[in-house]
Amino acid sequence: MSRPPRVTDLQIDEAARAVFLAQGPSAPLQDIAKRLGISQAALLHRVGTKEALMSRALRPVPPTALVLLEPGPKDTASIEDQLLEALLHHRDFLRQLVPWLFVLHYSALGGARALHLETPPPVALREGLTKWLTRAKRSGRVDLAQPRVAAEALCGALEARCFNAHVGGSTYAPGNDEAILRQLIRVLMTPKEAPTRVRKRTTR
Structure with missing residues (x-):
């Protein structure tokens, strides 16, 4: 046999x-x-x-974006580009996670709460992003009043797009993810620029 x-x-x-x-x-x-x-x-x-x-x-793994955010802002790239890269990593993670959550929700397990995760991935990403933005603010690289609010806005918008795309495809989440996220970043924060020198007028 x-x-x-x-x-x-x-x-x-x-x-x-x-x-x-x-x-x-x-x-x-x-x-x-x-x-x-x-x-x-x-x-x-x-x-x-x-x-x-x-x-x-269907147990989710930690978001890959956390690996990018952990070291803090780098001097070798713009704040906008670094943030966009992390958010696009998280978008790919959410596209995988959302269908899993639907299956768990309708299962005998009763949803994602049954997985007994110490920190759910969306919460972990918010915390990691808040810390990253706080460091960017303290280093003087962005003009940002409340890093936590900005993190909530970015993550919430991204989660909504991924959820809507799963439910209704591009009809429910129109537009290009990268372009929309970049524009949202620019709305929420402004990189600090060197102060403009005022040229004194000389009198003759």
């Missing part, structure tokens, strides 16, 4: 994620097992329960 194929935890999570996203939380475990080339019994032996598998497969 041939030995059953050995699958990794990563392969299990990827297969489960694909099936749950395609069929929703009611997807049968048999479909996941078939995708992996193993029996349903073997799959259950590895994961315990369907709920445990769903929680594991």
Whole structure:
């Protein structure tokens, strides 16, 4: 008798994620097992329960934007460009996360709260962005009254676009993400410029 194929935890999570996203939380475990080339019994032996598998497969990882924000503002690039890069990283993360949250919401788990995350990704990003903007303000590189409010506005706008795009596509989230985010950054903050010297008028 041939030995059953050995699958990794990563392969299990990827297969489960694909099936749950395609069929929703009611997807049968048999479909996941078939995708992996193993029996349903073997799959259950590895994961315990369907709920445990769903929680594991759809558990979000920390936003990649946090890695960019952690060192603080760099002197080698403009504040606007650095901020835009971090926000676009977070946009890609949210495009992945939003569909997962929909599946969890309609599952027996009762939504993302069942994942027992110490700090949900959107909250972590707000905190990281607030710290980054505060450092940019203290270094004198931006004219910004309240970094936390600016972080809330940027994250909220981005989350709304990603949510609307998932629900209704480009019709619900028209326009180019990068162009809209860049314009929003310019509305919320102004890079500080060197004071303009006033030329004295000489009398003859």
